[in-house]
Amino acid sequence: MPLSYTIAVIAIPLLMFFFLGLAGVKMDKKLTGVLGVIGMLITTVIAYGVALTYFFGSDQGQVADGVRQAVVVFNPDWLSFTKTLVVRMGIMLDPIAAMMLIVITTVSLMVHLYSLGYMCDHHGHAEKGFQRYYAFLALFTFSMLGLVVATNLFQIFIFFEMVGLSSYLLIGFYYQSPAAVHASKKAFIVTRLADLFFLLGIMILSYYTGTFDFDQLVFGPNGANSLEVAQSAIATGGGATFLGCSVMAWALTFIFIGGAGKSAMYPLHIWLPDAMEGPTPVSALIHAATMVVAGVFLVARLFPLYVIEQGAMEIICVVGAFTAFYAAAIACVQSDIKRALAFSTVSQIAFMMTSLAVSSADGGLIEIHGGHGLGFMASMFHLFTHAMFKALLFLCAGAIIHAVHSNENSKMHGLHKYMPITSIAFLIGCLAIAGIPPFAGFWSKDEILVACYAKGTGWGIWMSMVAGMTAFYMFRIYFLIFHWKKHEVHTEHAPSDQPWTMTLPLIILATISIVAGFVPAHDLVTWDGKELHTQLNWTVAGSSVLIACIGIGLAFKMYYKENELPDKLQARFSGLWEAAYRRFYMDELYQFITHKVIFQGICKPIAKFDRGIIDGFFNLLASVTGSAAYGIRRLQNGSIQSYVYVYLVGALALAVITMVCVLI
Amino acid sequence: MNLTLLMYLVPSLVMFGCGVYGFLTRKNMIAIMISLELMLNSVDINFVVFNRYLFPGQMDGMFFTLFAIAIAAAETALALAIIINVFRVARKVDINELTKLKF
């Protein structure tokens, strides 16, 4: 299948958006849903075709002397700032783009299908705004696909905004609930703040390099990432520095902040838990699998630049490692399963970031601190697997919530015997994320840990510990939902497995989660397009599995059967527990800054100043004139003699003053 | 004794001053009119004197004076008529009556 079909992959969702958004209002709700699914199915098929062609078909000239290179399908000008600095809207396929195509379309298709069931009440009636929902899903899919196939940095920025918008619209889908509106607003503004830095980064970068295009920033002559090109691009900065750091370091850091906003890195993570106000399938698609990894994708895109600007890389490393732990710690105590999953997402994305960051320095340094990018490969691999099993977990959670009408795990307990399929699927997901072989998560996470150990034992131990926590909190959730104690039925009818539209995606994703680990990622998604030969590092693998098992065991001990242990521990470390439960008060901090400092401290005074001082000044002018007019009216007192007096004095004064001026 | 220019100019100036002073201080309109006459006449004196002393060769000043006298007469007539009108309405010739229109 010719690669140019990618255009269709982008175009179909866009058309679906306009079609469903405009015409959908008139159509039957279910019909629009089905149309959406069909459209997505076609998109997925084409995307798979294109991606597989790119990876395995060799007739498209994308592989040159063992290097898998980027193929630009088409690339028209969109907006030209100057003759040289031009924004283009194009489609480019390279390993990570192709991989992302698969990830996005797969998860999106699953979610489309799943939503057919999810967005209906128990009598199978579609909810209000069903068409709008599918239109927005299509819009998001379009934006995300456009993002990953971008040919230049600015196009990525544009689609960053677009995915931000669709996320805003979907989080606020239930726009009559204030919580949803607030959450969507928060999500948009936080990511917008990050995008501001992204924009500044692009400004600086493009000012010094004079281009947005990747093929001048990072892609070498053979169309794959090349350190030399990145080197020269950086060099165009002419060693210009700002506050002691090179401008390029600033630019790349800013760009990373942009990515961090989307990928919910600490301290910009606060929007993600609230984003769970949206429909659960949306959380699965946007806030677990695809959009939130945009930041990782962005860094991976500019990987060679980061490799050379070690300063920026260090920042990413620290932020990633810290976020991984921080989110995991919070995830351990959340009672709302979606929030718990959200924090586990944050933690997992932090894994990817860290792995990218350590990548440059991993085993066997080759010429200029390049590294053969095990971490890069691991990160992308984990991105792939994580998308699958996290989507699975979220969809399971959705099924559960749909069954018990609550997010609180206290309302669940012992659901295993009511909804076995969901339970097994969820278990698979947990095993995958916990990194138990042979499930998908094991392979990718193992590579990551290897990369981390290669950077330094400290980093490795730290990340292994976080991996252990991951296993613990995931199984804590699992046990609390499906076991712990007998389920007491709250609703009129007992919870049960959901209709096939919802279970089928679970099964498919579960299968993928089992087998995805055996995808030959080493050969396919490497930073320089060359095949990467690694063999399993048994010490790391063994230790990580061991740690995972410990975590699971702990969770089993504490949460499999109802017991006092959790409460005791909670009482023992109540302060810590409280802090973690309240997410270490980050939201309160933001609340304080935005409301007290900015709103009360800046906006209100400025508004007062405007009305009072500025406007007051002009009103003052008017009133002064008026009162002056009132004051001088006494001159005209109606008496002839005073008139004549003024006349005479005026004439004489005129004469005298002139004499003084002229004669002296 | 021969009179110099100053000996005429100073009195005429004084006359003018008196006229102005009278205009500004008197309450009776007739009196005010008289002081106006004083002013006009002092001007006439000026013209005549300048003509006689400085430019004896010509008559401009003299003629001007003649016309000025005529004009003054006309003015007086008109002013008197108006004063009478005012008197008809206000029953007074007090200048302070005429302050209804102001500000």
Add this chain to the structure above:
Amino acid sequence: MEIFSNILIYFVIVPVLTLAGLALCSNKGIKAIRTVAVAGASVLVALAIYLVYLFLQARGAGDTSEMILRTDVTWFAPFNIKLALGVDGISVVMILLSAFIVFAGVFASWKMNPLPKQFFLWFYLLSTGVFGFFISIDLFTMFMFYEVALIPMYLLIGVWGSGSKNYSAMKLTLMLMGGSAFLMLGLIGIYFHSAADGNLTMNVLEIAHNDAIPHQWQLWLFPLTFIGFGVLGAMFPFHTWSPDGHASAPTAVSMLHAGVLMKLGGYGCFRIAIYLMPFAANELAWIFLTLTGVSIVYGAFSACVQTDLKYINAYSSVSHCGMVLFAILMFNTTAMTGAVLQMLSHGLMTALFFALIGMIYGRTHTRDIRDMGGMMTIMPYLGVGYVVAGLASLGLPGLSGFAAEMTIFFGSFEHSDMFHRVLTIAATCSIVITAVYILRVVGKLLFGAVQNEHHRELTDASWEERLSTATLMLSVAAIGCFPNFFVNIISDSFLPVVKALGAMI
């Protein structure tokens, strides 16, 4: 009369004819009045589009002259005042913008009451002034049309306005006229130094080519003219007429005023102040850059706390128009192109905003966002329109605001000087603040629960309202999706200015 062979003059003749036609209508015959008004507006749109076609054709045919469609007709010979017509890319797009907004404005004031006839009379007098300003390149004529466009505001607001309309109308008129007082002095000063060889001229192009204005004169003529136009461009601290004025003005007037009239300011700043006095422009740019930079952030911040829809919009206009002047003062083609894009974008977007606000106000009879909520469920069409306008305003890709602002930011950042860089970054921050207040109002107004149960009976937009807003929405999307089309029209027109400025540096 060879002047009638020039298409440009018809941009003035058509509104005047419409005026005449309206004058002939009877006060009662609302149908006739509407017909005439719509006819006039449609003809204007058609003319404008044809003009764009002509322009592209001329440029395509390799006509690189600075202004095309030039015609000079002597008007006041003693002062060498001419009726000098001519357009370059900037005026062309401005004319296009004005035509579209006039078109939309006619439909937005469809049910205008009372005195529809008089309303449209003033409305078209205003349009006459606007078009006249854009087509003429003679200082006197420009200034005349400028004031022709200003004065109808007084009656339009005073008679058909709402709220404290008397105060607002008087304030707006006097402040703008105060601006034009500065302007008039500046123009006279320019005129008397327009030529070294004594034969003075009012023609912008000739003055620019003579380049005879002594530097020490430029230094105080430039501020006069720039402030004169800046007042209309809502430059801090001369912007305070804008919130009150807009709040009291009727819908179509707000549309036309924010959409087109405020653009006269930016256009004039560039065409007269900077173009004719590059030396002073270079010398004094920093003052006005600071002022405009302030108004960008300042306007955005003050918009955050407003509760009246029109006040919010007025302050965001201060912010966006500040961006226009800011970019114009950056003196490079990219930023200036961005400025014109921003004028287009802001014009359409704000017109859309005011149209929607007017329509909502006409139904709910309140503009206070605290009294409204859940409008999306009640009037979905207007709701969606408002969201679109909001997204355009906060610069979302695919809508006009994004292309404009990005061009401005990247263009301004081209400036190698640190001062300009810092200001640019400060200005860039406004995109976040904009998002804040736009989402705030969208969330309060459209989403959430319905505040007032009586609102549930309200109807959605009627056909003419849909037409009016759809026109604007499509234009916004068109600019947003195909910015390069407009950039290609605009950007070359800045070369002479940039060259003149470059010669100064």
Add this chain to the structure above:
Amino acid sequence: MDYSQFLFMPQEIGLLFVFLLVFIYDTFMPARMGKHLPMFATILTALYTVYAFFPCPDSWGMAFGGMFESNPATWVMKNILNVGVVIVMLQSIKWTNDDFVSVRRGEFYELILLTLFGMFLMISARHFLLFVIGLETASLPIAALAAFEKRYYESHEAAAKYVFTAVFSSAIFMLGISFVYGMSGSLYFQEIGSQIVGVKSPLLILAVAFVIAGVGYKLSLVPFHQWTADVYQGAPTAVTSYLSVISKGAAAFAFMVILVQVFGAVYSQVWQWMLYAIIILTITIGNLFAMRQRNLKRFLAYSSISQAGYIMLGVIAASQVGMTSMIYYVLVYIFSNLAAFGVIAVIERATGRVTMDDYNGLFKTNPWLAFTMMLAMFSLGGIPPFAGFFSKFFIFVGACHTGSVAIYVLVFIALVNTIISLYYYLLVVKAMFIRQDECVIPYIDSHWTEEIALTVCVMGIIAVGVASGIYTFLNQVTETITPMFNMVG
């Protein structure tokens, strides 16, 4: 003597002729024919105006030993005044036929014509004797006219105020002239001008100040203005309008001639600065007072004071351009002010209401009157596309023509003042268009003569500005007297 030199004053002769005819009609016609006298006088004046537009081929030159000059400029100025007078007469026809004034309608027209004759003398005089005669002829009858409405007390008070201050100022004026005569030994403008070149005596400065005061009185320049408001308010509206435009226009022209021809030599040292101060005072004080007025006649009085200040901007330029724009300004001002006064006169005649609050909601009942008034206000405020805008712009350009920074500052002050003036002009518009009132003035069926007058004014307001030919023509005319400005130093 050579009677042929009377040929140099065709307009004056014609005017006298008209005057005599009216006088004869008034005296000898039977009483029942009396009601046609106003129409008769008006038509006659109109015909004469038309005739006066066509100068005799060789009518330019000096007469009576250079006392009297007739040149294109004076000719144009007189024609402009003629037009104004015709409009005033048209407006007053209906009023003079009212019962209370009908007995004296003859005097009204005769005095107006006589005053006009005096103004012609002022305009053409090149000798102080003739000038003084003209001045007095132009000012004294107005006192009688002011006292025309015998039934109203205000009329008498106005007349008294006018006559006393007028005589006083003419006394001061003549004193000034006597000084000049004492210094130069001549009363001919040009001779004096050549005599005082380089003279820098306090006496001269005093003389200049007194002359400015004397003529400034007629122009009602601050601080010689205070009679204006009271007289305008008290006098009958027809007289007020006549006073506000015609005599002001004539005085402005004569003023410029005197200042340039007589005192041109001391322009830059002496009278430029006097005028500078006077202009600032006049415009500002006039505006400030006008802001608070409710009575429209008084309001227009103050507005006309500040307008006089703008006219002086043309004088202070002391150049041909300045003179052109001054004449142009006067022309426009005649149309605008007469339109305003015309509306006021109509409404006052019909309802007797003259305050601004009476005009609330006028547009609803009398759209055309309101429209005319609005045009007048816009034109006075200098709003395009009406004539006032052009005249203001050109008078500013004319002033700045001198090129001195001081004048730019002056123009700037004037411009700032235009904002204030716009404010109070808009107050009237606001009253008519925006304000509402329960006791609004009912529909007024105005007389056709008044309608003609108003129509002429409206056409003038709209056409005079846009039709650039008028200004160009005025420019050509004044170019013929450029030599006059040569000795300005």
